[in-house]
Amino acid sequence: xxxxxxxxxxxxxxxxxxxxxxxxxxxxxxxxxxxxxxxxxxxxxxxxxxxxxxxxxxxxxxxxxxxxxxxxxxxxxxxxxxxxxxxxxxxxxxxxxxxxxxxxxxxxxxxxxxxxxxxxxxxxxxxxxxxxxxxxxxxxxxxxxxxxxxxxxxxxxxxxxxxxxxxxxxxxxxxxxxxxxxxxxxxxxxxxxxxxxxxxxxxxxxxxxxxxxxxxxxxxxxxxxxxxxxxxxxxxxxxxxxxxxxxxxxxxxxxxxxxxxxxxxxxxxxxxxxxxxxxxxxxxxxxxxxxxxxxxxxxxxxxxxxxxxxxxxxxxxxxxxxxxxxxxxxxxxxxxxxxxxxxxxxxxxxxxxxxxxxxxxxxxxxxxxxxxxxxxxxxxxxxxxxxxxxxxxxxxxxxxxxxxxxxxxxxxxxxxxxxxxxxxxxxxxxxxxxxxxxxxxxxxxxxxxxxxxxxxxxxxxxxxxxxxxxxxxxxxxxxxxxxxxxxxxxxxxxxxxxxxxxxxxxxxxxxxxxxxxxxxxxxxxxxxxxxxxxxxxxxxxxxxxxxxxxxxxxxxxxxxxxxxxxxxxxxxxxxxxxxxxxxxxxxxxxxxxxxxxxxxxxxxxxxxxxxxxxxxxxxxxxxxxxxxxxxxxxxxxxxxxxxxxxxxxxxxxxxxxxxxxxxxxxxxxxxxxxxxxxxxxxxxxxxxxxxxxxxxxxxxxxxxxxxxxxxxxxxxxxxxxxxxxxxxxxxxxxxxxxxxxxxxxxxxxxxxxxxxxxxxxxxxxxxxxxxxxxxxxxxxxxxxxxxxxxxxxxxx
Numbered sequence: 015x016x017x018x019x020x021x022x023x024x025x026x027x028x029x030x031x032x033x034x035x036x037x038x039x040x041x042x043x044x045x046x047x048x049x050x051x052x053x054x055x056x057x058x059x060x061x062x063x064x065x066x067x068x069x070x071x072x073x074x075x076x077x078x079x080x081x082x083x084x085x086x087x088x089x090x091x092x093x094x095x096x097x098x099x100x101x102x103x104x105x106x107x108x109x110x111x112x113x114x115x116x117x118x119x120x121x122x123x124x125x126x127x128x129x130x131x132x133x134x135x136x137x138x139x140x141x142x143x144x145x146x147x148x149x150x151x152x153x154x155x156x157x158x159x160x161x162x163x164x165x166x167x168x169x170x171x172x173x174x175x176x177x178x179x180x181x182x183x184x185x186x187x188x189x190x191x192x193x194x195x196x197x198x199x200x201x202x203x204x205x206x207x208x209x210x211x212x213x214x215x216x217x218x219x220x221x222x223x224x225x226x227x228x229x230x231x232x233x234x235x236x237x238x239x240x241x242x243x244x245x246x247x248x249x250x251x252x253x254x255x256x257x258x259x260x261x262x263x264x265x266x267x268x269x270x271x272x273x274x275x276x277x278x279x280x281x282x283x284x285x286x287x288x289x290x291x292x293x294x295x296x297x298x299x300x301x302x303x304x305x306x307x308x309x310x311x312x313x314x315x316x317x318x319x320x321x322x323x324x325x326x327x328x329x330x331x332x333x334x335x336x337x338x339x340x341x342x343x344x345x346x347x348x349x350x351x352x353x354x355x356x357x358x359x360x361x362x363x364x365x366x367x368x369x370x371x372x373x374x375x376x377x378x379x380x381x382x383x384x385x386x387x388x389x390x391x392x393x394x395x396x397x398x399x400x401x402x403x404x405x406x407x408x409x410x411x412x413x414x415x416x417x418x419x420x421x422x423x424x425x426x427x428x429x430x431x432x433x434x435x436x437x438x439x440x441x442x443x444x445x446x447x448x449x450x451x452x453x454x455x456x457x458x459x460x461x462x463x464x465x466x467x468x469x470x471x472x473x474x475x476x477x478x479x480x481x482x483x484x485x486x487x488x489x490x491x492x493x494x495x496x497x498x499x500x501x502x503x504x505x506x507x508x509x510x511x512x513x514x515x516x517x518x519x520x521x522x523x524x525x526x527x528x529x530x531x532x533x534x535x536x537x538x539x540x541x542x543x544x545x546x547x548x549x550x551x552x553x554x555x556x557x558x559x560x561x562x563x564x565x566x567x568x569x570x571x572x573x574x575x576x577x578x579x580x581x582x583x584x585x586x587x588x589x590x591x592x593x594x595x596x597x598x599x600x601x602x603x604x605x606x607x608x609x610x611x612x613x614x615x616x617x618x619x620x621x622x623x624x625x626x627x628x629x630x631x632x633x634x635x636x637x638x639x640x641x642x643x644x645x646x647x648x649x650x651x652x653x654x655x656x657x658x659x660x661x662x663x664x665x666x667x668x669x670x671x672x673x674x675x676x677x678x679x680x681x682x683x684x685x686x687x688x689x690x691x692x693x694x695x696x697x698x699x700x701x702x703x704x705x706x707x708x709x710x711x712x713x714x715x716x717x718x719x720x721x722x723x724x725x726x727x728x729x730x731x732x733x734x735x736x737x738x739x740x741x742x743x744x745x746x747x748x749x750x751x752x753x754x755x756x757x758x759x760x761x762x763x764x765x766x767x768x769x770x771x772x773x774x775x776x777x778x779x780x781x782x783x784x785x786x787x788x789x790x791x792x793x794x795x796x797x798x799x800x801x802x803x804x805x806x807x808x809x810x
């Protein structure tokens with residue numbers, strides 16, 4: 015068969031390379047190169063090269079993370095420091111004492127005020143908060159204070175007195191006379207807020223320089239040199255801790271401590287420590303040293319008071335020493351600085367010896383760094399701790415604070431927040447409050463010998479003219495929160511209602527005057543349901559005819575009921591409403607004339623304020639002004655009083671109440687206070703469950719209630735119970751003489767007493783005292799010289 019046979023494949027030359035072989039060869043070459051490349055890639059790099067490769071990548075990631083965290087922390091720091099750094103409490107102050115030349119105020123009253131404000135009595139005042147006194151003058155350096163209308167610096171003055179008034183105010187700085195002087199108010203405390211921290215914020219320049227020097231010498235001597243963290247301090251602490259074998263010294267700067275307190279928790283981790291250092295660097299970069307120091311001085315934790323954390327040296331000074339930090343001695347400042355290391359461990363109340371040892375160490379460091387001389391050190395270290403008795407930020411007045419909070423909601427509303435740092439100025443008189451609390455605390459245990467255990471009391475004192483609440487006590491334990499009996503205990507008032515009955519009569523001068531004859535004879539009343547009521551006098555006796563004024567002065571029941579029935583229940587109820595009693599509290603029954611009406615001490619005080627202020631009613635209030643943290647006045651009270659009952663009728667009723675003290679149920683007071691011409695009214699409810707007394711001097715209307723929460727008998731009348739509390743109060747408070755302004759239409763005439771007990775116009779001896787009626791015509795006249803036994807009474 016021929017090789018060229020059709021369909022056969024052509025023969026190849028022996029030397030010719032087939033195409034497929036050449037492609038395979040190329041493929042094998044490439045495969046070998048790839049394998050070699052893989053081997054090269056799989057080979058280990060030098061360690062340094064690998065570490066560098068990993069390091070710069072991690073560094074880049076770390077830089078991004080560090081920068082992100084830093085940016086976040088920087089924003090947090092700025093938001094806090096340039097916004098609301100602290101939740102500041104609402105600080106409540108008592109009233110400002112305004113002194114003017116000619117004021118009826120005694121030297122002893124001013125001394126009482128200074129003592130309540132913790133002024134120090136010295137031989138020669140040299141610093142704010144000090145005073146000296148003699149029998150006729152007081153020299154003092156008034157503390158600086160930011161009043162509602164602006165700040166005033168300290169004032170060095172001399173006050174001169176006679177027996178009854180302030181004669182002169184002399185400036186010791188300018189050697190000239192002043193027309194008036196304001197004494198700063200007492201800080202009463204702080205209203206409750208949402209956080210459990212309390213502080214009294216002060217500016218950097220308000221802290222004593224010794225305090226700052228002691229703090230830096232003890233805690234951070236390089237504060238003004240480092241940048242927020244101190245490697246030197248860390249190294250120093252490390253060496254000290256290694257030598258001791260335990261942690262005895264920290265390396266944190268004040269800036270780091272502030273960073274931890276403001277922004278971090280107390281966890282002990284490296285991560286927290288790194289963040290603390292980072293924030294400290296930011297703080298030091300962003301803010302001045304004084305700004306950081308100011309924040310620290312107000313933030314540092316220094317103990318507990320009433321379950322709340324006390325922060326800042328300003329508030330700690332009030333807690334432990336009862337004085338502003340600016341007035342503390344160097345040993346007292348050193349004690350507070352020593353507590354920074356451990357407020358619980360160095361608590362001077364619980365561990366006085368330990369605290370004193372720490373205080374003396376701070377003083378020694380100050381001497382070593384030449385802030386103190388050796389003699390100054392010895393003098394300071396020789397002193398005791400001199401803590402105030404029962405250390406507390408301020409004396410608590412929970413009953414009064416309840417009224418303040420009630421008025422804040424009414425007058426300020428949504429603008430008031432308890433953590434907004436506002437300042438609240440009240441009408442509380444710190445002397446009245448202190449003496450009223452002590453009178454109740456000392457008298458109630460004595461009364462319990464008669465009444466038995468469980469006796470309670472409440473009291474409220476209000477300004478007779480303005481209605482401002484000067485003092486309020488809600489129970490026998492005045493400093494404890496709880497049921498406020500002054501505001502909330504509605505109890506039968508007994509004979510306290512009687513002045514309203516007699517006022518109603520004296521509003522009708524054509525029918526009634528103080529000499530009008532009333533019958534003290536048995537009377538029986540029959541109710542609509544057929545029930546019979548036969549009122550009796552407390553002594554179960556009847557006197558026949560008695561003058562109207564005597565029926566009230568001696569609190570006679572039967573003449574009061576007879577008078578009330580002749581006037582009409584509705585008319586007497588209307589008088590009660592005009593005096594300030596809610597109409598819903600009044601029962602329109604004959605027993606109302608003897609006190610079948612329940613009121614709180616607060617409501618009783620409003621009634622008697624209106625009555626004894628010549629019929630002008632001023633709503634009771636505790637709030638004077640509210641000032642925001644930036645000095646804006648949010649609320650300012652304005653004096654307001656309106657005539658509710660005729661002046662003459664109110665004046666005459668008050669006069670009869672003065673007779674009640676002089677010769678009636680309140681005559682116990684005349685033994686010591688006859689000179690004060692007081693007015694007053696006793697009240698006793700059925701079965702002697704409630705003992706009441708309302709006392710009125712030239713300054714205050716004071717309502718006292720004594721009773722039991724279980725409503726059992728106290729065996730005490732108004733005279734044997736509440737009146738004794740009022741007497742104790744006046745012994746400490748010194749009353750003002752009650753002088754009533756003479757109203758139009760009132761004339762004094764002479765009366766003689768008939769055998770029957772009634773009073774008759776006495777005439778016949780050569781001079782004339784006319785009695786005018788409403789039209790101006792003479793109603794009666796008397797031309798006789800009154801004899802000793804003639805009653806000088808009033809008619810209009």
